[in-house]
Amino acid sequence: MPAIRSSSRAAGVLPATLAAALSAVTLAACGGEEQEAGPTVTVGAAEPVEVVADEYRFDPSSLVVEGGGPVELVLDNQGSIAHNLRLFDGTDEVGGTPTFAGGDQRSASVDLAPGAYRMVCTVADHEELGMVGELEVR
Structure with missing residues (x-):
């Protein structure tokens, strides 16, 4: 038993x-x-938009810029491989940082009208791996 x-x-x-x-x-x-969406970060029109890149994410991944016009994008690549941050209005690329190695930082000035933009790392398959975000200009 x-x-x-x-x-x-x-x-x-x-x-x-x-x-x-x-x-x-x-x-x-x-x-x-x-990836779990983090909090939305809001910056003023004259402030730089600072984003950290790491394998395979942007932090923050959701940004609001109060006021249109020239926006200073600053990408701090804290990853070990190359990344970039490109902005898209629909399917049209409107600007962003160049591709650069990990451990470095680059900036770019982009003239943005009010609206919603996609942030994308266009290196290899990084977009498919989740390296995307949103930037809204109000």
């Missing part, structure tokens, strides 16, 4: 173990594709 009780306990443990393993795999698979 004890052998039967053990196997029935094992039968109950096995599905629970499988369910936990499947949950962990599912969460890990989802975690690699989507």
